[in-house]
Amino acid sequence: MLFQGFAASLELQNLFAAFVGVTLGTIAGVLPGIGISGTIALLLPISFGMDTLTALIMFSGIYYGAMYGGSTTSILVNVPGEGASVVTCLEGHQMAKKGRAGAALAVAAIGSFVAGTLGVVGITFFAPPLANAALAFGPPEYFSISLLGLVVLTNLSGKSPLRAFIMMLVGLMIGTVGIDPMTAINRFTFGSTQLAKGLDFIIIVMGLFGMGEVIATICERQTDIKVEKVKFRDLYPTITEIKRSIMPIFRGGFIGFFMGLIPGPSATISTFVSYALEKKISKHPEEWGHGAIEGVAGPESANNAASSSQMIPLLSLGIPFTSSAALLLSGFMIHGIQPGPMLVSSQPVLFWGLIASMYVGNVMCLILNLPLVGVFASLLRVPLNLLMPVVAVITFTGAYVLNYSLFDLGVLFVFGLLGYLFQKSGFEPAPLAIGAFLGPQLEQGLMQAMIICEGSLWNMMTRPLAGAMLWLTTLLVVGVLVKTLIKYMNSRRGLS
């Protein structure tokens, strides 16, 4: 079956479609703001005339091409192109500042390739049972995961847990601004339709990280520093770096694959989880925050694996779990294909052809991206006083293209200023981003779960999946409190 699929996918026109898709996807991923959704939506009408398999191959190419490209701007200029690239900014950009941009980009590409391919292998063999497992997750489970995620991930930044927690709460607060989808009323909008839209997460992170960096650079006399020339050898990772990346890639891929099965923006969450994991088990804890390569390898692999496994619910159940998957679904439907449990049996050539093309596509992405690493890394050689303004313009343009809203540009700038101030004063922006991101999910899950469990917390704790996570969360929170208490007592004792 699979071989038939390979045969179909290696046909010339399909190869070409894959190439076009992957290229467009990478461009879309590199340019912040314009995401997969926009690109696919644009190409859909053109695809009407194409052979079905060819069209689908092109779309899937765009889908994960974008995943590869998203890390580029994160590493180079600290501008996350999409939610899943935010974490890459944390370590990737720091590496770039130290002149290791090429290494970061290369590792991201390699990790994405390995994880993406593993992901496709996973789909090939485990699609139906995994899809059914995904169904066991209901609102109580989403709530528990979000809560667990918040608690775990708020410890991402080493410094003050108190501050990190506050930032997270602020993020949650930001997440509640807008029309509440649950009850259709306006919250914290003060009568403004613009605010009723809510504050888009991507704009917030582009502001906090991207604009923040730009403002910091401009205001800190860093633009007057001349950048030294970078040798060619520096453009690619050293053997040590590669060795250190191998396990994170596998771990990240593993995490990403399983998290991709959960509805919602799981690719982004999986990057956070991978980051936290790598940080905890890292043998070089002092490097974190200043360019630890595991922090690029893990998350990037996670998000590629997640985007692969997101295809599983789409193909086996016909249900899209993210907006880009929904677009793919529309693409399928326009061509008269109904993905779902019957797809494998009713359209085997299509199904396997698509899967095979994903393998091919991953290879293409790698071939495409690796040489570009050199090109991109040398972009950083542009003197900062010219580069930063250009970055600012890229950020604004990308932000506008997201929602066609000038209001968003204002939000972007405000968050840029905030990001700068945060940077200077020891308040970490990452927990805020996590809070803003998980907030809506957390709240939704909570509201739904409360109704389903009829208000009883105990009901929730006794569900197998949700309960396990909630107990874990409680233990963690208690653990943190106890540790803080002990530290406080010790410092008291030390003084007296």
Add this chain to the structure above:
Amino acid sequence: MIERYLSGFFLLLSGLYFYFANDISFGELAKPKAGFLPNIIGFLALVLSGVNFFISMGKKIDSDNEGTIDVFAAKNIALLSVGTIAYIVLLSFAGYLIATVLYLFYLIKVTRTKGTIKPALLSLSVVFAFYFCFVILLDVALP
């Protein structure tokens, strides 16, 4: 310095948020309403930022681990803000091409680049490149 201002800012923010959240009804456990989570997080935020505020007020002013904004930075921030506001307004009047070229040029001058011709050329080429990418290649609407 900034630390204290920010701590105070957060305290104020939490307070305001909690105040407004009180307006939204809370509901009951089995049927939570829109105000459920906002009230909870507003309350938590208020408490925690209060604690944080007191801690940061109590710390000594140590120029080592505290950030300050010197005049240089403040001047730049002001320049940036004015320029950006002008840019956003200009976008709706003059369209993307003109507004962005001007803004880019302005920014390059703000970063103390010498000369006029090179920056001008750079602005024009970069903006045209973007315009090409977005509008022509990707068929996206820019103002």
Add this chain to the structure above:
Amino acid sequence: MKAGRLVATIGSVLCALIIVTGCGSSTPKTAEKPKYPTKPINIIVPYAPGGSSDMVARALAKVSVKYLGQPMVIINKPGAAAQIGLNELGDSKPDGYTIGIANSGMVLQPLVGQTKYNYATDLDGVAMVGHIPFVLAVRTDAPFKTIEEFINYAKANPGKIKYGHTGVGNTAHTAPEQLALLAGVKMEPIPYDGGAPLITSLLGGHIQAIMNNPVDLQAQVKANKIRVLAVAGETRIDDPLYKDVPTFKEKGYNVIAILWQGFGAPKGIPQETLKVLRDGFEKMATDPETVQAMKALGLVPKFMNGQEFGAYWVTEQNSLKKTLDETGILKMIKEQKK
């Protein structure tokens, strides 16, 4: 001589008259205004790209050059339950170059909140292109196999049945509430963020029932995972998959819930322009390629001309208001603010 001159004069006057009238009938042509449309027309889609409304717009836009002579540009302005896009449409110049999506969702927001415009009365209709009735769906292994069993179960276990919907006041919410009202049962609504999590939750058994667009459920029904109990339309659905599904009306419950898709424009477009626009849309909507695309997207293609469509909005809004009042949803929304 005098007679000759008289004849010549009359002759030349006659000639002049003929020439003048001849020219007169042709000057309107040369002095005519350029025919609308002369530049691309913008369609504001108040949803993110990829949604069903967006896809419908793109499907229609594809054939616009054939029938209107100009391409159509899709502009997505998502947010605030379509308010952002709809407000922009209301704000735009009524010159015929900006139109937007008008679907059943738009009559809701003005009733429950303070919106800038009342979309049902402040916009002009261009054309309706399709509609689809909602259906009641449950898991195949649920204890109720027919609509009667469902109602009986609900009567015997008040509050036990939890159904999901895609937004307060949405058709997916008002329809079950209507049913509950008419059948005298109590069901618990659970809000979801969209069709996909809704269907997933149903499949996973976390909720017991939903009312949704039947096309989204097709794959699952074919795989025998989901069973459709009833249709909220005037007649049964044409599709062979659903031909055995009774309408609510047949069973004695007057529950009608129909999702409709169409296009609207700001008020004040000059009549001739509006006519060209409406006629063009009629041809575009009935073009076989578009019809096929709409079917693939889950709509039953049905054309309604602009004027009727505009009047339809008002009747729909009134009946929605009645439903919201009767089912107590409106009260519930108002209660959210203390």
